[in-house]
Structures are given as C-alpha cells and as structure tokens.
Amino acid sequence: MKKIGNSIRQGLNTKMGFFLLTVFLFWLKTYYAYKTKFNxxxxxxxxxxxLAINPIPTILILLGVALFLRGRKxxxxxxxxxxxxxxxxxxxILYYREFSDFLTFTLIKGSGAASTNLDKSIANIVRGSDFLVYADVLLLVLLLAFHVIKMDMRPFKRRYATAIELLGVFLFAVNLGMANSDRSGLLTRTFDNNYIVKYLGLNAYTVYDGVKTQQNEAIKKKANASDLKSVQSYLKNNRVGDNASYYGKAKGKNVIIIHLESFQQFLIDFKWKGKEVTPNLNKIYHESDTLSFDNFFNQVGQGKTADAEMMMENSLFGLPEGAAMVTDGTTNTFQAAPAKLSQMGYTTAAFHGDVPxxxxxxxxxxxxxxxYFxxxxxxxxxxxxxxGYGMKDKIFLDQSSKYLEQLPQPFYAKLITLTNHYPYLLDxxxxxxxxxxxxxxxVDGYVVTARYLDQxxxxFMTWLKKTGLDKSTMVVFYGDHYGISGNHKKAVAxxxxxxxxxxxxxxQFQRVPFMIHMEGLKGGINHTYGGEIDALPTIMDLLGVKDDDTIQFGQDLLNPDRNQTVAFRNGDFVSPTYTKVGSTYYDTSTGKVVHPTGAEKTKVEKxxxxxxxxxxxxxxxxxxxLLRFYTPAGFKKVNKADYNYKVSYGKKLLKKAQKKEPTSVLAKNDGKSDTDLYVTDAPELKK
Known part of the structure; x- marks a missing residue:
C-alpha cells in the first residue's frame, strides 16, 4: 500500500501527473454541477x-496550452x-437557477441595460454548495503551496503537449459524432441552449455561442431585400384574418396596456389560507365585458420582459440569445404598434418606474x-x-395618473408594473x-407581491371609473413571463x-393572463390556445386597424380558424392536442407521454x-x-431623431398638447386635474 502511495506521489510530482489531476478534478466538479445544478x-x-465525457475534450485542450510553457509558468x-x-x-450556475438557461455573449454585452438591483437578486440566488466548484482550485493551490506536490521544473516535451491537444480534438470529434447520432441537426436546428450543454458541454457551448454571435453580426451586413421573400411567402400562407363580429369594436377607443410583472395565470382565483390572492384581477377576469384567455402562454427567452414587449408591440419573437431590445432596439427598423397608431392620430406613451x-x-x-416615455x-x-427593480406599483400608478390625464385622446399607453418581480421583496x-x-x-414571497400588485x-381601475375614462378605454392586461421558474418544482407542487x-x-405552468376589458364588449372566457405573439393582431383587429400586409407572426386570438400550436422560444410547444418538451411528446389532455406513430407522428412532426x-x-x-427593406401601405418609416424623452422636453410637449389638441381629460376639465380622485392606501404617501 505504501508502495502504491509513493508511486502516486511521484506521479503527481511530475508535470503530467499534476495536469491529469487537474483535469480529473475539473471533470469531477463539472459533472457534479451538471447533475445537481442544472436540469x-x-x-x-x-x-x-x-454527459459524463463531454467536459473532458475541451478541458484537455484548454489546460493543455499550459504544457507548452516552462517551469512555474x-x-x-x-x-x-x-x-x-x-x-x-x-x-x-447562478444564472441558470433563476432563468433555466445559460449565459450568452449577447446577454453579457447588453447586461448594462438590465443591471439595476442585480446585487439583491444574486444574494437571493447564491447557495453555499455553489462554491464547491472552487474546491479543486483551492486544493491544488494548497497542495503546491505546502509542497505536498512539488513543481516539476523540467521542460515538457512539445510533441507530447501537441499530442494532448490533438487527443482533445479527437475526443471532441467523437463526442460530436455521438451527439449527432442521438440528436441529429444539433448545431443547425436547435433553439435550446440546454441541448448544446447536455451533448457537448459548457465550454463547447460557449464557443458555439461566440461563433453564432459573430455570424449574426455578419448576416446583417450581407442582408438584402430578397431575403424577405421567404418571410412574406410564409406569412401569406398562414394569415387567418380577423373575427368579423369583433373587428373594430374598439375603434377610436383609448388603449391602456397594463404589464403584469412576472404574473402567472394560476394566481387567478388562487386562494391562500382562505383569502383570494388577487381579488381585483379575479373580478375583472370574470366580468361580462372582459375577454379572458385561460390558455394564453408566455413565449419569452433570455430577454424575459424585453421579449414579452417585443412580441406585444411587434408580433416578433425575442431572440434565442440575449434581448433584441438591447442588441437591436437602437439600430433596427421596426413597425411597432405605437408607430402605427401614432400615424393614425393616437398619442402614444410608455410608463416605467425605473431608469430609462x-x-x-x-x-x-x-x-x-x-x-412619450x-x-x-x-x-x-x-x-x-x-x-427591488423600481418604484412600488401603488405609488407608480398613482403618480402615472398625472401624466395619463394629460395625454390627448385617443391614446395608446403602456404601464409597466414592477413590484411583483423576483426576488419578491416587500416591507x-x-x-x-x-x-x-x-x-x-x-416561491413563498410570490403571493405577497402579487397581492400588492392586485391592490x-x-x-387604478377605480380611478378610471371616477374620471369616466373607463367608458372610452380598452384596458389590456397581460403577464409578461413566469414568476416561478422550472427550478422550483418541489415547492410548486x-x-x-x-x-x-x-x-x-x-x-402548462407557463400560462399567463391575457384580458381585454372594455365597457360594452361581449366578454367571456376563451379557451383557444395562444401566446404573446398573438396579442398585437388581436388588439389591432379590435381597433379596426388593417394589418394584412404587415410582418407579424401572430394570429388574431378571436379567429376560430387560427393555428393553436403555441411556440416556446426553445422550440418546444403546447397545443390543445400535444405538448412537446425536449424530445418528449405528451397528450395535452392527460399529461401522459405518447410515442407517435403513423398519422399521429406525421401530425406532431408537422x-x-x-x-x-x-x-x-x-x-x-x-x-x-429585414424591415428596413419593406414598408407596409400607409405606414411611414420611424425617424428616431423625432423623439426626445428628457423630462423638460416631455413636460413642455404635454403642455403644448393641451392647447393644440384639447382632447385630454385635463383639457376637457378646463385644466382641472382629476388626480385628487385617485385614492391609494400606500403607507408611504400617508401624512
């Protein structure tokens, strides 16, 4: 036994021995992370x-670089x-715990646009066991520092170092071959980063993401008008039009979009200890003049809230990496709802209680x-x-009323709530x-902030009634994304x-609310399957806005002939018949796994x-x-230079509007504000 121990010690005192130990420990902790930290x-x-072998090829290649150096270096x-x-x-590990996805270069590049209060979020995400991944690094440093392992100062033969690099490349090729045999088209037809990590490892995924990011940047430079033809052809063959009985029912009405932060459908009618968590939203959901959708799903990717906004206002999906609002929001051409409606005489404004x-x-x-912003x-x-991530909802909506009443009518206004945001903090x-x-x-703080949002x-709705705005306004409520990720399965159960x-x-838990409330609207609970991509066509049809020639991937939720296959950003889907998660298909009505054959297989493949x-x-x-190459009939391309969101400019513009377009609530009241009608029990505002 002593002889074996001496042989191991002698082996570790060589550069090759230390290298193999480092590789083994890195493999061990990576495999540990795969099994315990990711799903x-x-x-x-x-x-x-x-999964067991995929960390090895890339770490051989990375650590093998050090073997070309001499001595301590x-x-x-x-x-x-x-x-x-x-x-x-x-x-x-930290990012995945909350977002069930892996970091991308695009996301990191745009992280400055979403960094507010991240310190609080990270503090709630970190677990003590996460730091175990550093244990091997510390161990190796200590082994060298206390001379348990001695540094081998002899030069390592270059041909051996080269052989190790080639071995790493060969093993990666084997890994890739095995991966492709189990998942064909892995690198060409996947929308889910989990697949890349599962089959090729985190390091390989990082390289893949970097290459893809560079390719995307190059693609934009090479694009031309002909690239739009395949998109237009697809949309032409998949349009379903509007619902004649609802088309134009909200024509000329104001539109208020209320963004329900991290709000999931299960909260509707949900009770905790005998109390309704969201009594106000429950009431709106069941009212006869509310169109409510109980099979409406969030379809966001890494961009979360930003992806939801992209779909709600453009009927375009968020990107598989990062947030399109960050990476392309400044430079790309869009034909969004605010631009369309402002060109039709609407005043358009967004409200958000955090940094611009x-x-x-x-x-x-x-x-x-x-x-206005x-x-x-x-x-x-x-x-x-x-x-958490900004102004408390009660205070935000109370103060927003001051600006809302100044908007010339009809207006299109989006109000983004924030309090019901992870990590669900509330005094x-x-x-x-x-x-x-x-x-x-x-999970346990979620109902507390959801109740606050509901209050x-x-x-806010009481104030709308007091001002009379409820009679001239269509109010749309939507949940932007899940509040509780799939990494909390036991707690959710x-x-x-x-x-x-x-x-x-x-x-199925990815359902979020979508409600359209308007006096005189024929409401009820609609069971059609749809998602955020479908919101814009639905709203536009209710407003009587023709969008036959637009580049939109959604369909009017009120059209009974619509396609009810709801795409998730990672390529999975839900529908009334089948649900796909990864490579597994389920019967949506029973939740049981199905193995499609024959006609059934053809259907799910389609x-x-x-x-x-x-x-x-x-x-x-x-x-x-591609929208830079195409302009729908009657639409004028947006000139970003026309807009200025500085406070001094915005207030000056509002003041001018009261005289130039005296259709606002304030103007109709001869300059008398209705904000004194707004009643809130926010303790911070009590004298």
Missing amino acids: LGVKGGMQNLI SYVVMLVIDFLDTTWLFAN SFWNRDNAYKSWGYQ FSNEYYKNKASYNV KKNASIARTNTGDDT AIGE KLLGKKSFNNFDDA MTNHVATELSLSDKVINED
Whole structure:
C-alpha cells in the first residue's frame, strides 16, 4: 500500500501527473454541477454517457496550452485557466437557477441595460454548495503551496503537449459524432441552449455561442431585400384574418396596456389560507365585458420582459440569445404598434418606474415610435418608494395618473408594473397576505407581491371609473413571463397541492393572463390556445386597424380558424392536442407521454416544423434587420431623431398638447386635474 502511495506521489510530482489531476478534478466538479445544478433533461444510457465525457475534450485542450510553457509558468497558467473556467461555470450556475438557461455573449454585452438591483437578486440566488466548484482550485493551490506536490521544473516535451491537444480534438470529434447520432441537426436546428450543454458541454457551448454571435453580426451586413421573400411567402400562407363580429369594436377607443410583472395565470382565483390572492384581477377576469384567455402562454427567452414587449408591440419573437431590445432596439427598423397608431392620430406613451436605460428602453422605444416615455425621472421619488427593480406599483400608478390625464385622446399607453418581480421583496407595512409555506424563499414571497400588485390595479381601475375614462378605454392586461421558474418544482407542487410537478406540468405552468376589458364588449372566457405573439393582431383587429400586409407572426386570438400550436422560444410547444418538451411528446389532455406513430407522428412532426419555421423566420427578420427593406401601405418609416424623452422636453410637449389638441381629460376639465380622485392606501404617501 505504501508502495502504491509513493508511486502516486511521484506521479503527481511530475508535470503530467499534476495536469491529469487537474483535469480529473475539473471533470469531477463539472459533472457534479451538471447533475445537481442544472436540469438538462438527460435520458437513457447514451445521453448519460455523453454527459459524463463531454467536459473532458475541451478541458484537455484548454489546460493543455499550459504544457507548452516552462517551469512555474506552466503550473500558474494551468491554475489560472482552471480558475477562469470555474468562474464561468459558477456564473452559469447562478444564472441558470433563476432563468433555466445559460449565459450568452449577447446577454453579457447588453447586461448594462438590465443591471439595476442585480446585487439583491444574486444574494437571493447564491447557495453555499455553489462554491464547491472552487474546491479543486483551492486544493491544488494548497497542495503546491505546502509542497505536498512539488513543481516539476523540467521542460515538457512539445510533441507530447501537441499530442494532448490533438487527443482533445479527437475526443471532441467523437463526442460530436455521438451527439449527432442521438440528436441529429444539433448545431443547425436547435433553439435550446440546454441541448448544446447536455451533448457537448459548457465550454463547447460557449464557443458555439461566440461563433453564432459573430455570424449574426455578419448576416446583417450581407442582408438584402430578397431575403424577405421567404418571410412574406410564409406569412401569406398562414394569415387567418380577423373575427368579423369583433373587428373594430374598439375603434377610436383609448388603449391602456397594463404589464403584469412576472404574473402567472394560476394566481387567478388562487386562494391562500382562505383569502383570494388577487381579488381585483379575479373580478375583472370574470366580468361580462372582459375577454379572458385561460390558455394564453408566455413565449419569452433570455430577454424575459424585453421579449414579452417585443412580441406585444411587434408580433416578433425575442431572440434565442440575449434581448433584441438591447442588441437591436437602437439600430433596427421596426413597425411597432405605437408607430402605427401614432400615424393614425393616437398619442402614444410608455410608463416605467425605473431608469430609462433598463432593457435599452430609452432607445428601443424611439425605434418603436413612442411619443412619450415616462421613466422614473418624471416621478417624485424617495428611497421608501422603491423596492427591488423600481418604484412600488401603488405609488407608480398613482403618480402615472398625472401624466395619463394629460395625454390627448385617443391614446395608446403602456404601464409597466414592477413590484411583483423576483426576488419578491416587500416591507411588512405593505404586505396584506401571509407568505406561503413551501420552504422555498422564491416561491413563498410570490403571493405577497402579487397581492400588492392586485391592490394597485384595483386602485387604478377605480380611478378610471371616477374620471369616466373607463367608458372610452380598452384596458389590456397581460403577464409578461413566469414568476416561478422550472427550478422550483418541489415547492410548486406543494403550493398547488400536487403530488409531483414534472416537465409537462412546467410547460402548462407557463400560462399567463391575457384580458381585454372594455365597457360594452361581449366578454367571456376563451379557451383557444395562444401566446404573446398573438396579442398585437388581436388588439389591432379590435381597433379596426388593417394589418394584412404587415410582418407579424401572430394570429388574431378571436379567429376560430387560427393555428393553436403555441411556440416556446426553445422550440418546444403546447397545443390543445400535444405538448412537446425536449424530445418528449405528451397528450395535452392527460399529461401522459405518447410515442407517435403513423398519422399521429406525421401530425406532431408537422407541428414541430411549424414551430421551427416560425422561430427561424422571426429571427431572420430581426437578425438581418429585414424591415428596413419593406414598408407596409400607409405606414411611414420611424425617424428616431423625432423623439426626445428628457423630462423638460416631455413636460413642455404635454403642455403644448393641451392647447393644440384639447382632447385630454385635463383639457376637457378646463385644466382641472382629476388626480385628487385617485385614492391609494400606500403607507408611504400617508401624512
């Protein structure tokens, strides 16, 4: 035994021995992270084998670089590479925990546009066990520092170092071959980063993402008008038109879009300890003049809120990497709802209780044609008025009324709530319902902030009635994305009183509210399957705006002939018949796994191809900036230079509008404000 120990020690005292130890420890911690920190959907012996070997090729190549160096440099570079790669792994663990996805270069490049309060979010995400990935780095440093392992100062033969690099390349080729045999078209037909990591490893995914990012930048430069033909052909063959009984029912009405931050459909009618969590929204949901959709899904990717806004206002999907509002919002050509409606006589405005640069809104909104953008710079502010990602909803909506009443009618206004945002923080004086008791901090605070948001909505809707705006306004409510990610399955199962919560359940859990409320509207609960991509065509048809020649990938939710296959950003889908998660198909009505054969197989393959086509063509529109080559009839291209969101300019513009277009609530009241009719119980505002 002693002899074996001496042999191992002697082996570790060689550069090759230390290299192999470093490789082994890196493999061990990476595999540990794969199995415990990520949810990669590994099934069967082949996928488990691929997962086990995929960290090895790239780490051989990376660490092998150090073998070309002499003396201490070789050891130092090896440790530095190990540390940097570990930090990348650590960062992805944190990001994945909340967003069920991996970091991309596009996302990192645009991180400055979404960095506010991230320190609070990270503090809630980090777990002690995450730091175990650094254990091997620390161990190796200590082994060298205390001379348990001695540095081998002899030069490592260059041909051996080259052989190790070639071995890494060969093993990667083998890995890629195995991956392609199990998942054909892995690098050409995937919209899910989980697949790349599962089959090729995190390092290979990083290279893949970097190459793809560079390719996308090059594609935009090469694009021309002919590239739009395939998009137009697809849309022409897939248009379904409007619903004649609803078309134009809201013509000339104001439109208020209320963005319900992180709000999921399950909260509607949900009770905790005998109390309705969202009584105000429940009431609106069930009213006879509200069109409510109970099978409406969020379809966001990494951009989350930004992706939801992209779909709601453009009927274009967010990108598979990063947020299009950040990467393309400043430079691309868009034909968004605010621009269309402003050219038809609407006043258009967005309201957001945080910094204007968040998600690059101060630039993207100009590209979309918003005339006004009321960011936190327009609001009276104190430290107590804010929580998490911006101004508390009650205070935000109360102060927004001052600007809303000044907008010339008809207007199109979007109000973005923020309090119901991860990590679901709220002080005790504002909490009016008990936390749930799943034992998961993320889940347990969710009902508290959701109740607060609901109360804020109740106050706002009461004000609309007092001013009479409720009679001339169509109010649209939508949830932008999930509030509880698929990484909290046990807690969600407990919350919903279910025995388990699997991937199928998580796909169904992506439902978010979509409600259209207007006096005199023939309402009811509509069971059609749809998603955020369909919101814009639905709203435009209600307003009586023709959009036959627009580049939009959604369909009017009120048309009974519409395609009810709802695409998720990663290529999965839900429909009334089948649900696809990864490579598994489920019967939507039963939740049971199905193995399609014959006609059934043809049907699900057609649905899968439909989803892939929609996503790829939408990506093509954004990545190649194709709208610069096409202008719909009657639409005037947006000139971003026409817009200025500075407070002084915005207030001056509003003041002029009261005289030039005296159709606002304020103007009709002969300059008398109705903000005194706004009643809120926000404790911060009580004298």
